[in-house]
Amino acid sequence: MKRFSCDESVELVTAYLERELDQVTAGRFEEHLGGCEGCERYLGQFRTTVTALSELRPQRLPDDRRERLLSAFRDRRTS
Template sequence: MNCDEFVELVTAYLDGALEPAVEQRFAEHLTECDGCDRYLEQIRTTVAALGQLPEQGLAADARDRLLAAFRDWPAG
């Protein structure tokens, strides 16, 4: 597994949604790559921090703009 593949699979990994063979390759890459180890920790930290935000903290128009901006993110 290379770093690009790793980054694409981080969310599925954190959700426990990887197939066993893919998860094994993911874990092997993680032990070999300091950069991806740091990346995974940054994502975990971000998820934890965002999980602390109150649900009603974002105005509806701001939420709509963010959703519109990221809706086509992979295509961009």
């Protein structure tokens, strides 16, 4: 069976963390991690980032700033 490349593994990180990979693919992913320190480190960094971001609470923008931002998006879309 062909081993995953690092590029293939990086593409699967989100699906792996969300437990969306089938058993065979998850096994191959974990096998790659076991032999690749860089991908193992990347997965750890990704987990840390997800955890940190999940602790953030949304903050409401002041109405004038929100309107300027929305206006900029609208202008960019029509350009």
